[in-house]
Amino acid sequence: MIPTHIPFQARFRHQQEGAADTFSFKPVAAWDVDGDALVVDESKGCLRLASGYSNFAGVFPADDVFVGVIPGGGWEVLYDVEGEPVVEPLVAWRVRQDGVLVATDTDKDGFTFAPSSLGNFVRLVAPGEPRPISLDETE
Numbered sequence: 001m002i003p004t005h006i007p008f009q010a011r012f013r014h015q016q017e018g019a020a021d022t023f024s025f026k027p028v029a030a031w032d033v034d035g036d037a038l039v040v041d042e043s044k045g046c047l048r049l050a051s052g053y054s055n056f057a058g059v060f061p062a063d064d065v066f067v068g069v070i071p072g073g074g075w076e077v078l079y080d081v082e083g084e085p086v087v088e089p090l091v092a093w094r095v096r097q098d099g100v101l102v103a104t105d106t107d108k109d110g111f112t113f114a115p116s117s118l119g120n121f122v123r124l125v126a127p128g129e130p131r132p133i134s135l136d137e138t139e
Helices: none
Strands: 008-014 022-027 037-041 046-049 056-061 066-071 076-081 084-089 092-096 101-106 121-125
Touching (some): 022 037
Antiparallel strands (some): 008 056, 037 046, 076 084
16 A cells, blocks of 8 residues: 555546536545555445446546635526526535635535536526526526
């Protein structure tokens, strides 16, 4: 086992019929002798291969260290769902250690993600801004 000195995260895809894919993340705790990412399996109390999960979707550098969370404050997220606009409330803003705010949404299972990471993300809708009734209004 090789300890990780540069933070990485393993990403896991959650697919739901009729909804956009979402992702959850686990920090990479170490690397095995073959260079494969190991994550903590909380239920078994041990390390296991991230690639051993059926929904494993790769690893990436974990350069976003979050130091706080604030409510979404009336912001909304506009998605393109099969050509139709779908507006959902923004759950929160995560605050990175460098002060940058990251918009945060969640799926029905409580997994959080940045809406802009999804392929059907269109844009954020500011508080008080009229909700788009068609995707043509977003340009």
